[in-house]
Amino acid sequence: MIETDRLLVRRFDKNDAFALLHVFGDPEVMRFGDGAQTEEWIRSWIDWVLQDYEEKGHGPLAVVDKKSANAIGYCGLFDFPDINGRPEIELGYRLLRSAWGQGYATEAATAVRDYAFDVLGIERLVSLIDPDNAASIAVAKKLGMTYAADVLLEGYTHPDHVYVVEIAK
Numbered sequence: 001m002i003e004t005d006r007l008l009v010r011r012f013d014k015n016d017a018f019a020l021l022h023v024f025g026d027p028e029v030m031r032f033g034d035g036a037q038t039e040e041w042i043r044s045w046i047d048w049v050l051q052d053y054e055e056k057g058h059g060p061l062a063v064v065d066k067k068s069a070n071a072i073g074y075c076g077l078f079d080f081p082d083i084n085g086r087p088e089i090e091l092g093y094r095l096l097r098s099a100w101g102q103g104y105a106t107e108a109a110t111a112v113r114d115y116a117f118d119v120l121g122i123e124r125l126v127s128l129i130d131p132d133n134a135a136s137i138a139v140a141k142k143l144g145m146t147y148a149a150d151v152l153l154e155g156y157t158h159p160d161h162v163y164v165v166e167i168a169k
Contacts (some may be wrong), residue, residue, distance in 0.1 A: 002111045008064040009108055011053060016062050017043050019071035022096050029097050032130040058120060063108045072099045075108035084151050091125045105139045113143055117167045128160040
């Protein structure tokens, strides 16, 4: 578990499915993703996350507001075997619409970035961001990430921007 001033960032459990329905089920939250998802899809995603974490030691984590004790989204690490010819670990984040604009994404992503560098020994992280997603680009820049390239992922109709941050050596 990672703790910040306002958040707990922890492994998911199956009880988080209902809270994530308000993230993955919201068309506005998902407009830069695969669109709104069903509760069945969310339960399957959580199962995948739990398995992925056991196998790799990292993955997406639940972002929990300490005041309410409610999950407000996710932030964590995703493995991509080929981004422009090299394997990468993505730092991804997505929060409830009601949590937008309050600095939660930056707070959670900063904590996960630092955990990845300091505890897991990861030396480079990327974020794959739709070029129209100004809010996510702003978070990436606050994390010290810089634009590196575009990438067209399988199944996408347009390229995402690749933002990169590397541990200072």
